[in-house]
Amino acid sequence: xxAAVVPSFGAAAQVEERAIPVPGPGQVLVRLEACGLCHxxxxxMRGDWPVKPGLPLVPGHEGVGIIEQLGDGVTSRTVGQRxxxxxxxxxxxxxxxxxxxxENLCEQQYNNGYGVDGGYAExxxxxxxxxxxxxxxxxxxxxxxxxxxxxxxxxxxKNAHITPGETVAVxxxxxxxxxxxxxxxxxxxxxxxxxxxxxKLALASELGADHVVDASKGDPVEAIRSLGGAxxxxxxxxxxxxxxxxxxxxxxxxxxxxxxxxADGTITLPIFDTVLKGISVIGSIVGTxxxxxxxxxxxxxxxxxxxxETRELEEVNASVEEVLAGTVPARLVFTYETADVVxx
Numbered sequence: 001x002x003a004a005v006v007p008s009f010g011a012a013a014q015v016e017e018r019a020i021p022v023p024g025p026g027q028v029l030v031r032l033e034a035c036g037l038c039h040x041x042x043x044x045m046r047g048d049w050p051v052k053p054g055l056p057l058v059p060g061h062e063g064v065g066i067i068e069q070l071g072d073g074v075t076s077r078t079v080g081q082r083x084x085x086x087x088x089x090x091x092x093x094x095x096x097x098x099x100x101x102x103e104n105l106c107e108q109q110y111n112n113g114y115g116v117d118g119g120y121a122e123x124x125x126x127x128x129x130x131x132x133x134x135x136x137x138x139x140x141x142x143x144x145x146x147x148x149x150x151x152x153x154x155x156x157x158k159n160a161h162i163t164p165g166e167t168v169a170v171x172x173x174x175x176x177x178x179x180x181x182x183x184x185x186x187x188x189x190x191x192x193x194x195x196x197x198x199x200k201l202a203l204a205s206e207l208g209a210d211h212v213v214d215a216s217k218g219d220p221v222e223a224i225r226s227l228g229g230a231x232x233x234x235x236x237x238x239x240x241x242x243x244x245x246x247x248x249x250x251x252x253x254x255x256x257x258x259x260x261x262x263a264d265g266t267i268t269l270p271i272f273d274t275v276l277k278g279i280s281v282i283g284s285i286v287g288t289x290x291x292x293x294x295x296x297x298x299x300x301x302x303x304x305x306x307x308x309e310t311r312e313l314e315e316v317n318a319s320v321e322e323v324l325a326g327t328v329p330a331r332l333v334f335t336y337e338t339a340d341v342v343x344x
Contacts, residue, residue, distance in 0.1 A: 001018055002017060003016060003058050003122070004060075004121065005057070006055065006056060006058075008055060013120070013316045013317055021124070022069075023070065023074075023125055024071050024072075024125075026072075026073055026129070028074060028077055028083070028125070028131055029071075029125060030124055030125075031065050032064070032121060032336050034062075034141055034335050035060045035062050035063040035118070035119030035336075036060075036147070036308075036332065036334075037062075037320070037332040037334065038062060038149065039238075039260075039323060040261070041060060041113060041320075042323065043261065044114050045057070045059055053114045053115065057117070058113065058118055058119075059118050059120050060119030060121070061086060061111065061119065061148055062084075062086070062119060062144045062147040062149070063084065063112065063113075063126075063144070063147070064083070064085075064144045065140070066080060066082055066083075067081045070128070071128070077133075081133060083131035083133055084131070084132045085130070085132075085147070086147045086292055088130060088288070088289070089112035089115065091106035091130070095107065095108065104286050104288050120313065121313075130289065132289055132292045132293065138300050141306075141335065142306040145308060145330075145331040145333065146179075146295050146306060150292075151287035152259060152286050152287060153179045153180035153183055154179070154287060155287035155291050156180065156234050156257050156284040157180065159257060160232040162232055163188070164187065164188025164189070165188060166231035167229065168189040168234065169192040169234070171194045171233060171234065171236060171246050172194070172236035172237030172238075173193050173197070173200040173201060173203065173204045173236075174195075174328065175330050177204070178200075178204065178207055178307055179304065181193055181204050181208060182305065183304075185208045186303060189232075191204075192210065192211045192212070192213060193211070193212045193213070194213045194220050194245075195214070199329065201213075203307065211227055215245070220249070221245050225249065229249060229250065230246075230249045230254060231251055231254055231255070232250075232256075233247070233249055233250055233256050233257065235256070235257065235258050235260055236259050236260050237260060238262040240265070243265075253277070254279050255281075255282055256279060256281045256282065257284050258282065258283050258284065307331065309332055311332050311334055315334075
């Protein structure tokens with residue numbers, strides 16, 4: 001099988017031939033149809049974060065494909081079933097976080113494309129329990145971004161505790177942001193999209209944003225305040241200034257929801273304003289399997305639209321540069337077996 005392998009941090013990925021893996025107990029072997037390129041994959045490839053992935057690494061945690069083989073003891077999945085392999089590749093199922101529905105906080109978790117090889121390959125292994133079925137009506141090409149960009153922003157909107165009629169500012173309109181705009185609208189919010197790209201802001205308007213703010217042409221805080229301020233700010237961009245802007249844009253009782261993970265990110269907040277205004281700061285990390293089930297259900301019902309461009313696996317390094325340059329409208333997706341990807 002072909003796989004894009006990162007030999008050392010910061011090195012270019014190398015597409016090479018590897019043996020097709022054999023599923024162990026509790027695992028399934030999945031033939032990949034598609035896998036999205038997430039900015040987290042780039043952090044993994046560069047070793048940006050304090051906890052480093054193992055090397056050599058096959059990145060990718062937006063994998064979607066067909067189960068071809070079951071490991072011993074697997075009864076909950078079937079050969080021929082389409083499944084998605086998200087960031088949360090495994091959780092213990094026994095700690096208090098797993099038991100109370102917050103498995104994404106499990107300290108024993110491992111992550112696809114980080115702790116274990118992921119979806120930048122034609123085949124991958126997955127814990128059968130965490131290979132989430134993709135319903136009929138959701139194509140692999142759409143399912144791939146929904147597997148991370150979708151579930152991450154869906155959970156962020158949930159964690160923001162938005163009530164209908166509140167105003168939500170989405171900072172960063174791209175792979176995640178174009179979905180965050182849609183989820184915020186689905187819960188009845190007035191949506192302000194913030195970016196420095198006219199093209200991405202045009203996409204946000206097309207997807208239902210009520211207002212757009214071009215942060216390259218003026219102070220976004222002033223623009224948001226002129227619109228009445230934000231009751232929740234969802235931070236999906238990584239520029240340090242964005243975090244301050246998001247905080248300053250909030251009304252009293254506002255919620256600052258942090259999603260993006262800059263390589264060396266820190267945030268300094270004014271304690272007086274945070275306390276006096278009753279501001280909440282919320283960290284939101286991906287989502288649970290149930291969140292992903294709900295994301296797929298909404299998409300199957302026609303409630304969301306996924307904007308993608310396809311790439312070949314051999315284009316992995318050039319694709320990374322596209323993402324870093326900010327020239328990608330929303331999500332790049334590597335495709336395998338294109339005929340399977342086009343049709344549901």
